[in-house]
Amino acid sequence: MAQELVILTRTYDLLAWLLPKAESFPKLYRRTVVQRLLDAALDFQEALFDAQEAPRFCLWPTEGLRPCGRDPPAPSSCPRLGIPPC
Secondary structure: OOOOOHHHHHHHHHHHHHHHHHHOOOHHHHHHHHHHHHHHHHHHHHHHHHHHHOOOEEEEOOOEEEEOOOOOOOHHHOHHHOOOOO
16 A cells, blocks of 8 residues: 555655745746646646546456456356356
C-alpha cells in the first residue's frame, strides 16, 4: 500500500515546489505559461485521485473485463473456447 502512495507524495512535492516558483515568474509569462503549467500539474493530481477511487478491473481470458478481487472462472465453463462444461 505504501508503494502505491509514492506517486501521490511526489505529486504533492511537485506542487509544493511549483506554486511558490510560479509567483517569481516574470509578469509577462505569469498569465499564460504559468497558468497552463499549474493547470496541467493540478489536473494530473486530480486524475491520480480519480484513478485511486476508481474500481479496479482485471482481464479474464474467458469473461473479458471484470472487477478484480475474485477467483478466475474455471476454464471448463468456457463455450467460446470450445471446451464443453463438466
